[in-house]
Amino acid sequence: MIELQNVCRTFIVGDQKVEALRDINLSFGAGEYISIMGPSGSGKSTMLNMLGLLDRPNLGTYLLDSGNVTDLNDEQLARVRREKIGFVFQSFHLVPRLTAAQNVELPMILAGIPVEERRARVQVLMQNYGLSDRADHRPDQLSGGQRQRVAIARATVMNPTVLLADEPTGNLDQATGWEVLKLLEGLLAQGITLVLVTHDAEIGARAHRQIHMLDGRILSDERQTP
């Protein structure tokens, strides 16, 4: 499903070489629930960007749905991101001038999906996430939890195979955080692969598979039966 083979990523910061990922080998199956944990600077964000095709490895191979996506061009990468990958960010990243519904619609606009179908899918999602009465609100008129729910709706509107969540509860209070987390975990039933990056051990512990990282290496990779 997802396979990283000998992936390395180095950055040059000033005149220093920073090895963010060192020789990573990983594979995820469909419907897996994975948490990536580690202190800041351990490479977990780079890992997430790599998985989301926002960043490219210096060395190694990335296979997604058994296709090699390491050497795709910008146009092809964008297409894979559009169709197979969903992002949920810590700071939501909603477009402030668009309404909640329009934010959810955005990936479908980029994909060139006809208006009627877009409307229908947005409506269904907004209803599923309990946002129907907030559809015409702009992000600054929404609470944190509502914003993250809009972001999740946007991330799932294209029915991706992988959902990458970078500290999705980081900007939320605990109660709302749990709610959002439950929402994300609910997606597993649809066969989505959920990758959660967090530094909160309590949240990370909920995942079926927990990966700890340090200095660009995988420290431990534990599975627990739910």
Add this chain to the structure above:
Amino acid sequence: MRLTDTLQFASGSLRGSPTRTVLMMLAMSIGVAAVVVLTALGEGARRYVIEQFASLGTNLVIVLPGRTETAGVGPGLMSGQTPRDITLDDALALRRSSVIKRFAPLTVGSATLSRGALNREVVVLGSTSDLLDVRHMEMALGRFLPPGDIHDASSVCVLGNQMKRELFGNENAVGQWVRLGDRRFRVIGVLASQGESMGMRTDELVIIPVAASHQLFNTSGLFRILIEAKHRDVIEKVTKEAEAILVERHSGERDVTVITQDAILQTFDRILGALTMAVGGIAAISLAVAGVLIMNVMLIAVAQRVKEIGLLKALGAPGRQIRHLFFAEAALLSGIGSLAGLLLGYGGSFIIGQIYPSLPVAPPWWAVVAACATALGTGILFSVWPARRAARLDPVAALAGR
């Protein structure tokens, strides 16, 4: 991404920062309006001159004494002679040509016109009855010079409208006597008020028979002969024949110049056309300036929207799409800007037309097309760099707002 969606998204981002958008459109529209108004003025001036020439008469060929060379010194000067006068008999000889419809000899002098204690310095034209038709003049009262023998020096005169008012006020002038220099003339008609036409105010003229003017000023030469060709196509022939007739009468010496009204008109047309282009070009520079402004503001927009661009990339927009979004923004800006500019420009031209009703102010179509094309062109051209910059942003850094 669909075109309508691209435009919708772009217009959404424009509405997102209304002040910036309005200022940019203002710059664009002022540029377009400047081109429209300035070329409208230039074109107005051109048409004005053409109309003025048309009011002078149609299909005119003008004969003047002396040889005007385009370069160097004329033969008359080299041999120490002054050019021979064109006489009334020379003019009469023009009747031989079959392509000349009518002609009017012309003398010009200045004399004191007086009636009782009132007197005034006036320009005196000596001519014949045909002048009325050749020069497209109109009578307000009475008759013009009587037709008949060109050598007949009868003491009659026709007054310009203003002369009549100054000397007679509201009294009837026709049939009254006035004094012109040392001779008495009977007023037989008054010209209709025509205003100025090519530097000669017909309102301030006095017209007398050409023979009378020769006696009055003690001369025998003519200032000009105005010839009207039978129609437009024979103007060239008239020019040749008139010259041949006069040269023959002057013992083979080419001491007259024959020019056509068309030649003068074309010269003016060229000069004013070039002037319009130049003024339009200068105005177009302001469009280029507006283009640079668009680039500047677009660059700021890219910087302000780094996170949004990063997000679009994460959501699956390739660089090409992001470029298109910025192009669409620039195109919308300059498109709406030039529409507003057209409105502004046509409005301005209309107002100028109201203030100077005699000036036929109308922007030429080529200037309007060129202004809009330049506006759109510069807008899109100058957005290329910002759009490429946006498209090349690294999504990871952009999402982090770096």
